[in-house]
Amino acid sequence: MTITTLVLLLLLFSIFYVGAVVVVGQHQSFQHGKYSWIYPALIFLGSIAAGLLGSLVGLGGGVLIVPLLTLVFGFPIYFAIGASIISVIATSSGAAAAYVRDHMTNLRVGMFLELSTTTGALCGAFLAGLLAQNILSIIFGIILLISAAPLVFKIGEELPQGVKNDRWANWFHLNGSYPDHHLHREVSYQVTRTPLGLAMMYLAGLISGLLGIGSGTFKVIALDEIMRLPLKVSTTTSNFMIGVTAAASAGIYFSRGDIPPLIAAPVALGILIGALIGARLLARLSNKVLRIIFLAVIAVAAIEMVLHGFGIA
């Protein structure tokens, strides 16, 4: 309860205070750009695909929206980031609702780690306004590549073995259990290396605020690789967390004028539909196939973003 209250205070501080003091209208005009009825229609369709792919591996879809809006539709990256922040929140809320009710999500772990992530998101959102567009593109591409690497080594593992609660996990009762329909039993699990997980979550929050993504990859890495939660709990808990983290920086982006309704609305609706379809498909596909698909998508998007940052794409 105390942790939840602290997270809520951080979020309210971000949205209603930090967002209000940020200077409005600091970006150059986009009036030379193009926009017609076909744009929101294509953005909507593209967002369905992004939401579908993103939700399949528990990342929310925002990670694909920024390349889509900048590289395909030619919007400034700050518009793409603002729209993606909203899409991450919508996707997280929609998918997390089902996961929470199915008892797949560890809410206690999620809210505990949100303390660290929300703080990082606030710092990242401040830094984002100080960096140039091409630098953000390069950073975003490199982060995508780094995020994709651990997925290669996680294709075969079903459940982590030999994990014991550390002191923090015992104090905060972070261990839990979830119903595994694939294994046909209730799986109990414990949590380890909590301080390192907290540090990783701060980094995840920083990246989220900086680049407008949920940084679900970093959250999954922290939960799965460092704290050794089962993969299904890691992805569903990450899915719950990305929305809360994105909400922390949404106020700042809103006040800065980075969330244009005509771009954010079709993105949010499309991502949501894609995520709902993806959540239904998830049970029928193997983890191996899903990871291979997503690794390919991430690799292409990352390379494109780096090239775009260097002015080559």
Next chain:
Amino acid sequence: MLKKQEPGHELVSLPELESHSSLDTEQVVQPSLAAKKEFTTNLIGWILQGGVVLSSIVILIGLFMMSLQPDKFAPQKLESFPQTFSQVWIGLLTLRPQAVITLGLLLSVIGVL
């Protein structure tokens, strides 16, 4: 008679517990805690889903209002939108589509909170 609260139900009698006089308080309290956790989990799930549905409806209403405007796809529209809470409020009072869409987007943020 010992009683136990089951998830989503009223208090129900558990006659079988009466025969086990050796049951300590912790064992009886455990189902109650589980029921409370179940209720909280379901509540959070429904709040999250409700927020998404509500914000989606408001966004759709805003897009519909936008489609009725003659110059709806002018590039200038991309940049002329409310950027503060007061601007959103004024826009809502004057039924501006961009303000309605922005309200829907903000509702999605509030849903997370």
